[in-house]
Amino acid sequence: MSSTNSRRRTIEVAGRWWRQADQFDWLSGYLHARGLATATRRLMAVVSAALILMALGMLGTRDTASALTLTVCAAACAAGIAYVVLWLRRWPSKRQSLLMGVFGSMLVLLGAVMHPDPVIALMTCTGLVVPGAYFAFFHHTRAILFNLLVATSAGAICAARLLAAHDSDVAAIAGFGLIVELNIVVPLVIQTVVRTMGADVVRSDHDALTGVLNRRAFYERATALLTSPSSELQLLVVMIDLDNFKHLNDTYGHLAGDEALASVGWALRQSSPGSAIIGRAGGEEFLVIATLSPAAADLLPSTLCAAIAALPHPVTASVGAAVTEWDAVPDAASAIESLIATADAAMYQAKRDGGNRALVRRAASRLRN
Template sequence: MTSSKASSGREKRRVVQRWWNQPDQFDWLSGYLHARGLAPATRRLVAVISAALVLMAFGVLGSRGHPTVLTYVVSAAALVVGIGYATLWLRRWPTRRQSLLMGVIGATLIAIGSAMQTEPVIALMGCTGLAVTGGYLAFFHNTRAVMFNLAVAAVVGTYCTLRLFEMHQDEVSAIAGFWLVVELNFAVPLAIQTVVRTMGADVVRSDHDALTGLLNRRAFYERARSILREPRTGEDLVVVMVDLDHFKHLNDTYGHLAGDQALTAVGWALRKASPGSAIIGRTGGEEFLVIDVLPAEEAVELPAALCRAIDALPHPVTASAGAAIVESHPIPDAAAAIETLIGAADSAMYQAKRAGGNRALAQRAAELFRS
């Protein structure tokens, strides 16, 4: 019985640890929204939410009983943050860091603004606004960010509840108001986080090739188009087509099980040899694609590095790789551009294969996008 209780306790601790250490979901969720065409609507919605901080700035100005300088500083901060983030979201998709800071700064400003309200009932109502930042952090980020928001809500909610009780001696209203603040700031973000995590697990399963663990063809093309929509200036976009040499001979000689094992190993080798930012997919039987935005020297070296990684595997398999490299810049028609780049990489790969295989050929493709 003691052993069973100990085992149950360890399992509960592991569950809590996994929940607490869940990775930030901003990157995959951003890719998902872009791939489904939902990014523009999301940007407009979040811009409206960000702009709501401007209303809080005027609410703080209407409070009394605080030093004039403090009131104006908090109001100005809310005004700048609200307008600044609304403008950012309307212009482009922010980085993960910018998004996280928006949630943290927004929660902090709402908490300070609520605490500065002279009427404790309004102050406690203001604390419920933290459910919005909590929901945002739960949607785009991780458990630690959500718990930060909850901690802020609990602290300022407690402060406003005590003020309400002291000024009105209404214990029932004070407790009910505090419970509403805690419930909204815990239940709403937790529900959002659960739904998004569940959706994320389904997306991962549907987007990945079962044998190699790489992206399947559909998911690769979706992620690749998102890279073209948000380029990084001063670097090169590289698309690499990798095709295994004489793979049919490997299957015929050693059997399909050996072929599957080789494909699995190739998937592992491509992940290890590629930069962490690379998007890698298995788009055919023995055909793989890699896309990334890298400094010029690294972009040119990438296809050869992929060939070497496959050649070093303890399997009788080599690969030919072709790369199309173009300066990273905004491309209006991302769907057509990725097809053009993949076609150029495919052509280079076949040149490498005709030259004997187990080699790479990289070529600049700037002329493909000249008007």
């Protein structure tokens, strides 16, 4: 029975580890909010430049390189230059980041197995720990295991070549073992540290009563959001203020007021798109920021208003929203303040009109350079 329970727990832990969500979005927001994004981009540019050095190293091993070698070297150089330029110019999207890691891993694999010297080829395989560490830092378990599979395959091929060329079974086994160990231990340590940090960040960023972000965390994430604009979407900022909340507290008590606030936080999370940033501005005020299609942006404020009115509590809300098209934001902090001010004015107008309604206003100008 004990053995069965132990196996079940092991399977459950492995399942949770396998299903861990990609951490690119929250970690990107954290780095932007802490002012570390620029330094991280420069560091990633330096790491990306290693692909260029790998290509030059391959070319320097033969007087006459084969067409395949030249092709791989050209691809590695082009990828390295492209990654360096991308990281120096801006923060990549999650898809771009994942593809960079996958492509980089495959290029290192090709560079290792194509190297004419089996000793150097086996040593080159240790470079696969770099994309493995990158996946562990920014992405998820599935990406780490993909890189481990690539590293194991490359290590096995190069170790077999070394064994065939020099009949050195000890060196081949030791080299292969080192490659596998590095690509297991290093990513797991990094992933554990980042996940632990992420859990602490989540706990410190959320309002304990409502479950949404506190004011500080909301502004940090909203500011980070504005650093990666899209001309295909609209930016929506929603200000929500509960109607006659003081009367609810005075009539039913503060415990009822706290229950209503907790329910409002739940309703906002359920009714907002998954990418929305939801925060408690203070007291009975809430903020939502999202990037949506024009039709969805027009609909969301009234949807949030109706969701609050439908709660089993005597509470309604006045909802004001500011919506704008956007391509680029020269000053994210000022843009957020401007949009919140517009949404706040719309919210007060909705309250003067009787409350329990939503009013949407278009921002005065587009947020662009």
